[in-house]
Amino acid sequence: MKRPISLTYRLTLFFSIAATVVFLAFGWLIERSINEHFAQEDIKELKVIAQAVERALTTRHTNFNQPNSIQQRLDDILIGHHGPLLYIKTPAGEILYRSPGPDLSSITASQNDIQRWRDDHHSYRILTQRFPATNGGNYHVIIAVAIDFHLHFIQEFRHTLWLMVILGIIIMSALSWIAVQQGHRPLRNIVQQISQTRASQLNTRLNPDIVPAELTELAHTFNELLQRMEEAFNRLSNFSADIAHELRTPVTNLMTQTQVALSQARNIEEYQEILYSNIEEYERMAQMIGDMLFLAKADNNLSPLNTEKIDLRAELLNLFDYYEAWAEECRISLRLEGDSHIQGDRLMLRRAFSNLLSNAIRHTPTEQAVAVQLEHSENETIIQVKNPGTAIPDEHLTKLFDRFYRIDPSRQRNGEGAGLGLAIVKSIIEAHGGTIQAHSNQQQTTFRITLPNTSTARNH
Amino acid sequence: MTDAVDYPIRMKILIVEDEIKTGEYLKQGLGEAGFIVDLAHNGLDGHHLAMTGDYDLMILDIMLPDVDGWRILKSLREAGKDVPVLFLTARDSVDDRVKGLELGADDYLVKPFAFAELLARVRTLLRRSSVPATEMSLRVADLELDLARHRASRNGKRIHLTAKEFSLLELLVRRQGEVLPRSLIASQVWDMNFDSDTNVIDVAIRRLRGKIDDDFELKLIQTVRGMGYMIDTPDSSG
Numbered sequence: 070m071k072r073p074i075s076l077t078y079r080l081t082l083f084f085s086i087a088a089t090v091v092f093l094a095f096g097w098l099i100e101r102s103i104n105e106h107f108a109q110e111d112i113k114e115l116k117v118i119a120q121a122v123e124r125a126l127t128t129r130h131t132n133f134n135q136p137n138s139i140q141q142r143l144d145d146i147l148i149g150h151h152g153p154l155l156y157i158k159t160p161a162g163e164i165l166y167r168s169p170g171p172d173l174s175s176i177t178a179s180q181n182d183i184q185r186w187r188d189d190h191h192s193y194r195i196l197t198q199r200f201p202a203t204n205g206g207n208y209h210v211i212i213a214v215a216i217d218f219h220l221h222f223i224q225e226f227r228h229t230l231w232l233m234v235i236l237g238i239i240i241m242s243a244l245s246w247i248a249v250q251q252g253h254r255p256l257r258n259i260v261q262q263i264s265q266t267r268a269s270q271l272n273t274r275l276n277p278d279i280v281p282a283e284l285t286e287l288a289h290t291f292n293e294l295l296q297r298m299e300e301a302f303n304r305l306s307n308f309s310a311d312i313a314h315e316l317r318t319p320v321t322n323l324m325t326q327t328q329v330a331l332s333q334a335r336n337i338e339e340y341q342e343i344l345y346s347n348i349e350e351y352e353r354m355a356q357m358i359g360d361m362l363f364l365a366k367a368d369n370n371l372s373p374l375n376t377e378k379i380d381l382r383a384e385l386l387n388l389f390d391y392y393e394a395w396a397e398e399c400r401i402s403l404r405l406e407g408d409s410h411i412q413g414d415r416l417m418l419r420r421a422f423s424n425l426l427s428n429a430i431r432h433t434p435t436e437q438a439v440a441v442q443l444e445h446s447e448n449e450t451i452i453q454v455k456n457p458g459t460a461i462p463d464e465h466l467t468k469l470f471d472r473f474y475r476i477d478p479s480r481q482r483n484g485e486g487a488g489l490g491l492a493i494v495k496s497i498i499e500a501h502g503g504t505i506q507a508h509s510n511q512q513q514t515t516f517r518i519t520l521p522n523t524s525t526a527r528n529h
Numbered sequence: 530m531t532d533a534v535d536y537p538i539r540m541k542i543l544i545v546e547d548e549i550k551t552g553e554y555l556k557q558g559l560g561e562a563g564f565i566v567d568l569a570h571n572g573l574d575g576h577h578l579a580m581t582g583d584y585d586l587m588i589l590d591i592m593l594p595d596v597d598g599w600r601i602l603k604s605l606r607e608a609g610k611d612v613p614v615l616f617l618t619a620r621d622s623v624d625d626r627v628k629g630l631e632l633g634a635d636d637y638l639v640k641p642f643a644f645a646e647l648l649a650r651v652r653t654l655l656r657r658s659s660v661p662a663t664e665m666s667l668r669v670a671d672l673e674l675d676l677a678r679h680r681a682s683r684n685g686k687r688i689h690l691t692a693k694e695f696s697l698l699e700l701l702v703r704r705q706g707e708v709l710p711r712s713l714i715a716s717q718v719w720d721m722n723f724d725s726d727t728n729v730i731d732v733a734i735r736r737l738r739g740k741i742d743d744d745f746e747l748k749l750i751q752t753v754r755g756m757g758y759m760i761d762t763p764d765s766s767g
Contacts, residue, residue, distance in 0.1 A: 348755035355641040356724045390693060391719040394732045420723050427727045490726065 077249050084245030085238065092234040092241075100227055107219040108194070112183060114150060115196040118212050121146040122155065123200050126208050140166065152215030154193065160206020173211045185216075192216050255281050263291065271299040304368075311473045312361060319350045360489040364472065367496040374414040374500060381409045381443050381452065384419060392426055400435040407443030409450045411520055413501050421497040422452075424490040425516055429456035432514065445522065449503075452518040461509040469507050470495040540585040540655055541565045545575030545601065546617070547593050555588065558644050559651070572596030579605055584612050586654055588647075591618045591629070599632055606633040613654045617642075645710040645756040652707055667702045670762045672741065672749055674702055683745060693718060694737050701750065701760040710757040734758055 125142045143166050147153045156173040157165040164174075171188040176195060186193045194216050199207040262275060274295060277288040330343045366372045382405065389403045396403055403426075411418075429439045433456040442453040461469070468474045473488040494516075498505045503520035542564045546552035549570065556566045567582065569575035572593040579587055579601065587605075591598040598616055605612070613635045629637055635657075636650050667674040671684040679695050681688045690698065696718045701709065711730040715721040734750060742748045749760050 345755045351641075352643070355643075356726065358641065359639075359724060387719070391715075391721055392727075392729060394736050395727060395729045398732045398735075416722060419721070423721065423723070423725065427725065427729075431727075 076253065077246065080249040080252075081242060081246045084248075085242040088241035088245070089238045092237045096230050096234045099230060100223070103223060103226060107216070107223065111194040111214055111216055111219070112196075114214050115183065115194065115212050118146060118150060118153060118155070118214075119196055119198055119210070122157070122210055122212065123198075126157070126200050126210075127203070150214055151218070152191065152193075154211075154213040156211040158209040160202045160204075160208065165208070173213060176211055186213065192220055255284055259284060259287065259291075266295070268302065271295055271302055308361075308365075308472060315357060315473055316354065319354050323347055323350050357489070360493060364489065364492060364496055367493075367500055370500075372417070372500070374417065376412050377415060379411050379413055379415050379418060381411055381450070382407070384415070385422060385441055385443075388419065388422055388426055391423070392430060396430050396439070399430065399433075401430055401433050402438040403430075404438050404440045405443075406440065407445075409443040409445040409452075411450050411522065413520065414497075417497045417500065421494045421518075422454075424494045425454045428490060429454050429514075429516075432456055432458045434458060448522055450520045450522055452520070454516045454518075455513050457513045460511050461507070461514055466507050466509060470505070539563060539565050541567070541583065542586045542588065542651070543567050543569065543575070543578055543582065543584045544588045545569045545572065545579075545593065545598070546588070546590045547571055548590070554644075555647070558648070562648055564651075572598070572601055576601045576604060579610065579612070580608060586651060587612050587614045588651070589614055589616045589634075591616055599628060602629070602632045602634060613657070615647075615650060615654060643710050643712070643756070645708045645753070646713060649704070649707060649709055649713050652704070667699065669702050669705050669749060669760055670747060671745075672702070674699055681741065683741060688740055690737075690740060693733070694740070697733060697737055698741065701758065705760045705762075708753045708756045708759045714758070730758075 122143065125139060125146065129139050143155060143157070147155060147168065154168045154170055154173055156167050159165050167174075171191070171193075173195070176186065176197065182197045184195050184197075186195045192215070193213040195211060195213045198210045198212070200210060201207055259275060259280060266273060274292045275288040277285045277292070280288050326343060326346060330340065363372075385405055389405065392403065426439065426441075433439055437457045440453075440455045442451075442455070444451045444453075470491050472492040474492075475488045495505055498518055498520065501520055503518060505516060505518045508515045508517065540563075542559055544552055544555050544559070544566060546555060546568070547570055552568050552570060556568045559566045567578055567584075569578050572595045575589070575593070576596060578584075589598045589601060593601075602614055602616070605614070614633070615636045615638065616629050616634045617638050617640060618629070619640045635654055638647060638650060665675070665677055667676065673682050674680075674695075675682075676699070679692070681690050681695060681698060697714065700714065700717050712724055714730050715725065734752075738748075738750050742750055747762070749762065751759055751761055753759060
């Protein structure tokens with residue numbers, strides 16, 4: 070997969086484009102309004118001249134005593150304006166006035182028309198007008214003002230403006246790059262904090278209150294991840310500590326026994342006795358390792374369930390068959406009530422029920438009965454394994470399913486296994502999406518398993 | 530210990546195991562059980578021996594320092610060698626098992642395993658590659674089993690057994706002279722394929738003894754301490 074463009078590059082690019090668009094629009098607007106402004110000025114000037122010319126023309130025939138005065142007056146009007154030109158034709162077609170300089174006679178235009186015009190050297194804005202003469206007809210008047218200095222100013226201004234626009238864009242881009250870098254600082258801080266988290270300090274948490282609002286979600290999520298990791302890690306290290314502890318006892322026994330045996334010469338029977346005793350320890354250890362492997366795999370979802378339909382009644386009767394001889398030997402009877410079918414992994418569930426049954430038989434007083442009850446409703450199946458016996462105190466009940474937990478530590482050596490049996494039961498039931506609880510009163514102890522009928526999905 | 534089996538020719542077994550102690554003890558144990566055993570400590574030697582020698586069974590460790598067991602197995606099968614292979618693994622993962630069996634292994638054992646278990650599996654594999662058993666009745670000394678009618682008798686005298694007791698006795702008789710570990714008995718008779726921390730098998734054997742041995746001079750069922758049980762008669766050993 071292609072790597073996405075870096076955030077810094079992306080944001081800087083976006084800000085730069087935005088700044089360019091804004092500056093360009095701005096520059097264009099300013100240039101346009103200055104142009105407009107000068108045009109208005111020119112027009113105003115042209116209009117002023119036009120009014121003065123009109124006045125002079127309308128009063129032309131009232132001052133007969135000054136035949137040349139019209140020339141004079143028109144000359145006066147033009148004084149004080151920017152390079153003005155004036156061209157007037159009488160209704161009869163004679164040229165009444167013509168300023169020195171460029172010839173305006175060639176310009177044709179309609180009434181009240183304003184246009185730009187350029188001769189070889191200068192630019193002009195021109196107004197063409199017709200004024201009615203007193204004796205009929207129209208004066209044809211063309212007025213021009215030079216706009217060279219305006220154009221020059223605009224040219225200069227445009228240079229400065231675009232230089233500023235380009236500079237602005239560059240500065241904005243640089244600033245946005247800095248801003249993005251600054252804006253990412255909390256992110257880098259968090260990354261740094263996260264990178265400093267070691268397996269030994271999984272209890273550290275990011276403080277969601279000191280990160281920007283956008284990152285609180287990230288901080289929370291990361292904290293939850295840490296939480297889950299810490300729990301798993303603790304479970305694992307406790308488990309390892311337990312394993313070390315549990316293995317220490319048999320290894321100590323083996324070492325002591327072997328060293329004592331070797332400390333002096335013995336006869337063959339004694340050596341054999343020691344080897345037999347060793348085998349028992351080895352078998353205990355091998356079974357513990359097997360059980361721990363099973364639990365480790367179940368915890369890490371490494372054992373996929375081979376789900377099939379199981380006739381629970383038949384399965385339990387088969388187990389009763391297996392335990393029958395032992396139970397009879399202990400003078401304990403086994404009873405089964407109810408009937409149910411379930412979807413599950415046959416071998417795993419058989420192991421779970423087997424562990425529960427052997428546990429129940431072991432704790433039942435002689436001449437009494439272990440009872441298994443099967444019930445099912447629409448959604449779930451309930452399996453209860455009940456055995457009479459002394460009450461288990463509450464503080465032990467919740468820990469019964471912990472690994473290596475024994476109510477009475479001294480009973481460890483009485484063939485009860487490593488204390489992993491019920492932990493395995495719980496692990497198997499949970500792998501099937503079910504739950505298991507233990508209840509105990511003065512009369513009996515009950516293990517109650519609830520398994521969903523349909524889904525066998527793992528819930529962790 | 531009387532644990533020799535009356536196979537017509539002595540079977541040859543190749544062990545490929547890099548762990549020196551394990552290898553030596555396996556060799557000693559299988560040798561004392563009546564097999565001719567060759568031992569290779571690494572994959573290359575093992576492969577060479579397997580390709581050139583004529584073995585009846587191969588015990589193959591998966592984790593070897595040079596060539597792993599799977600590659601050896603694959604290469605053997607590709608070369609057309611169909612010697613039965615029992616593989617040993619320290620990692621009991623389903624993937625390993627499936628991979629091994631797909632590649633053509635015949636059985637597997639997870640370390641740590643009981644030697645009696647290994648011996649029983651080896652014999653099962655060797656038997657599988659020879660003639661299948663289709664007898665209608667089995668006999669050890671004066672004990673006779675009628676397989677069709679599920680009846681047992683000693684010295685002509687009918688012995689009443691439950692169905693499971695009969696299955697247990699049949700297993701012991703079929704494999705007379707072999708020590709059967711408790712786990713194998715639980716798995717074959719009751720289909721319980723996991724170690725139990727109870728003495729269920731011991732109790733079952735004790736009850737079976739009560740029915741077939743207690744009233745007779747010649748005791749057939751023997752306890753092999755630390756290993757398991759077997760049926761054996763003094764005259765069949767040697």
